[in-house]
Structures are given as structure tokens and as C-alpha cells.
Amino acid sequence: MELCIHFTALPQGLTLEDVKLDLATLLEEDGWLTGSGPDFIELELEDERNNPKYGILTVKGYLQKAKFAPDTTIELAGTPTGIYD
DSSP, X not given: OEEEEEOSSOOTTOOHHHHHHHHHHHHTTSEEEEEEEXXXXXXEESOTTSOTHHHHHHHHHHHHHTTOOXXXXXXXXXXXXXXXX
């Protein structure tokens, strides 16, 4: 399952490379990075036959702890959801 993180700014003290490395470390076997740009990061979460909820919760929890802005969203299957919803 593809997950895309859309953000308007990175939290203070973090670079895009920091965030990508943190996410890659957190997801380990539950997912991997597939692309990024100045305002998005794309991830592939584990095999679609398995429930990707742990990967989704891991990403959402990381974004909240890192203090991403409230307008940051994660997009699954074309549907954006706020990270604090």
C-alpha cells in the first residue's frame, strides 16, 4: 500500500534527509521509501495482503512526535487524512 506524506514545512531542526532516515529506521521491514520531494515523502507499506495498520500508525506517530505542522497529511489510496485526526 502506497502512503504519501504531504507537508508544508519540516519541523525545526530536521532536514528532509533526517526525516527519511528516521522513517526508514522505524519501518524496518514494514515498509520502505519510494520517493521524495521538497514537500512530500512517498512510502510503500508492507505487502498488501497483510494489514498495513502498524506501518500507518508508526508513520503517524513519528510525524506527531516530530511536531510536524497540523496541516501535514498522510494520503492513502488517494484520500488525505490529517496526522492529528
